[in-house]
Amino acid sequence: xxxxxxxxxxxxxxxxxxxxxxxxxxxxxxxxxxxxxxxxxxxxxxxxxxxxxxxxxxxxxxxxxxxxxxxxxxxxxxxxxxxxxxxxxxxxxxxxxxxxxxxxxxxxxxxxxxxxxxxxxxxxxxxxxxxxxxxxxxxxxxxxxxxxxxxxxxxxxxxxxxxxxxxxxxxxxxxxxxxxxxxxxxxxxxxxxxxxxxxxxxxxxxxxxxxxxxxxxxxxxxxxxxxxxxxxxxxxxxxxxxxxxxxxxxxxxxxxxxxxxxxxxxxxxxxxxxxxxxxxxxxxxxxxxxxxxxxxxxxxxxxxxxxxxxxxxxxxxxxxxxxxxxxxxxxxxxxxxxxxxxxxxxxxxxxxxxxxxxxxxxxxxxxxxxxxxxxxxxxxxxxxxxxxxxxxxxxxxxxxxxxxxxxxx
Ligand code: PLP
Numbered sequence: 001x002x003x004x005x006x007x008x009x010x011x012x013x014x015x016x017x018x019x020x021x022x023x024x025x026x027x028x029x030x031x032x033x034x035x036x037x038x039x040x041x042x043x044x045x046x047x048x049x050x051x052x053x054x055x056x057x058x059x060x061x062x063x064x065x066x067x068x069x070x071x072x073x074x075x076x077x078x079x080x081x082x083x084x085x086x087x088x089x090x091x092x093x094x095x096x097x098x099x100x101x102x103x104x105x106x107x108x109x110x111x112x113x114x115x116x117x118x119x120x121x122x123x124x125x126x127x128x129x130x131x132x133x134x135x136x137x138x139x140x141x142x143x144x145x146x147x148x149x150x151x152x153x154x155x156x157x158x159x160x161x162x163x164x165x166x167x168x169x170x171x172x173x174x175x176x177x178x179x180x181x182x183x184x185x186x187x188x189x190x191x192x193x194x195x196x197x198x199x200x201x202x203x204x205x206x207x208x209x210x211x212x213x214x215x216x217x218x219x220x221x222x223x224x225x226x227x228x229x230x231x232x233x234x235x236x237x238x239x240x241x242x243x244x245x246x247x248x249x250x251x252x253x254x255x256x257x258x259x260x261x262x263x264x265x266x267x268x269x270x271x272x273x274x275x276x277x278x279x280x281x282x283x284x285x286x287x288x289x290x291x292x293x294x295x296x297x298x299x300x301x302x303x304x305x306x307x308x309x310x311x312x313x314x315x316x317x318x319x320x321x322x323x324x325x326x327x328x329x330x331x332x333x334x335x336x337x338x339x340x341x342x343x344x345x346x347x348x349x350x351x352x353x354x355x356x357x358x359x360x361x362x363x364x365x366x367x368x369x370x371x372x373x374x375x376x377x378x379x380x381x382x383x384x385x386x387x388x389x390x391x392x393x394x395x396x397x398x399x400x401x402x403x404x405x406x407x408x409x
Pocket of ligand 1: 066069087110168170204206207208244245246285286287288289388
């Protein structure tokens with residue numbers, strides 16, 4: 001299946017049948033990078049994506065980038081100039097976020113099982129910690145005393161609802177993330193009694209949803225839950241992070257998320273917020289929606305093999321660099337990401353092939369029986385929708401091949 005049959009709206013221009021990234025032909029960019037495989041992220045597409053969101057969302061809604069989606073330091077620094085805050089999930093990500101120049105006041109830290117040394121660094125940096133357990137609250141109190149700095153905290157709530165039809169459900173039912181909503185009042189009392197600096201709530205219900213109505217429903221529920229919980233809070237709510245979950249289309253038949261209903265709903269919620277929690281800022285926490293479509297993965301054809309009537313393009317890239325494109329990062333049924341031959345996008349002759357990597361496992365499959373331009377050793381295979389959960393979500397040590405390059409163009 002080609003990118004065209006895939007009904008994929010390729011955001012990268014094609015000139016003389018060669019893909020352009022950040023205004024540079026892919027063949028030239030490959031020379032500039034000096035090796036394959038590599039990931040390339042396009043600044044212009046990232047800026048356009050943030051601008052698109054700003055056009056649809058009310059001005060008062062704060063846009064945060066969850067850097068787990070793509071923690072490349074240059075990209076995070078670029079993003080720091082576009083968004084209102086960064087969300088990190090480890091001390092490693094915190095270092096990248098602080099280096100980006102984002103004000104520590106606008107950085108928050110979520111994730112179950114934060115280690116003591118991570119919490120210590122978070123307090124010292126002056127960032128907001130999304131507390132995910134009673135244990136974490138107590139450790140924060142002790143560390144605050146030791147450091148002579150009160151930890152800034154929000155409570156991450158595990159609500160009793162989920163983001164429907166999402167790729168990853170992070171809430172509803174028993175979950176390791178956050179504190180069950182029914183236990184939150186007790187935690188709020190403890191936070192007040194222990195003297196932590198309470199700032200608000202974090203309610204993240206799920207990821208990768210392409211259904212605006214599901215996102216709207218979740219945002220309303222998260223908002224109403226936060227307003228109810230705020231009655232038990234030890235101080236005014238300053239931050240109300242209602243999560244994100246905005247998805248991008250990866251597979252045939254998937255349509256881009258409609259922003260109009262989401263913007264309309266957020267405008268209504270922002271209006272209610274002014275009355276219900278006048279000190280609070282409404283925050284959206286987005287990862288893949290901001291960067292996923294701005295990135296490609298590029299690998300080179302090493303060998304072209306025919307096996308019992310089927311053509312395999314064997315490349316120098318594979319699941320060790322791009323686990324999600326191989327279908328092994330949370331997919332139930334494997335489907336192809338959009339793929340082209342980047343230096344011959346349409347080509348004169350086309351054929352149905354499978355694109356594989358160098359690993360000795362049938363899982364190392366980047367495209368399964370797709371129609372592509374005819375390709376030979378030396379040609380460049382491009383996988384789109386690779387700007388999020390690419391390199392850092394992949395088992396790079398597996399089979400000890402070299403790590404890929406990364407460029408921001
Ligand atoms: N924030 C939290 C707490 C998450 O768990 C996740 C994803 O799992 C994200 C943000 C980013 O989600 P996405 O990249 O789908 O926007």
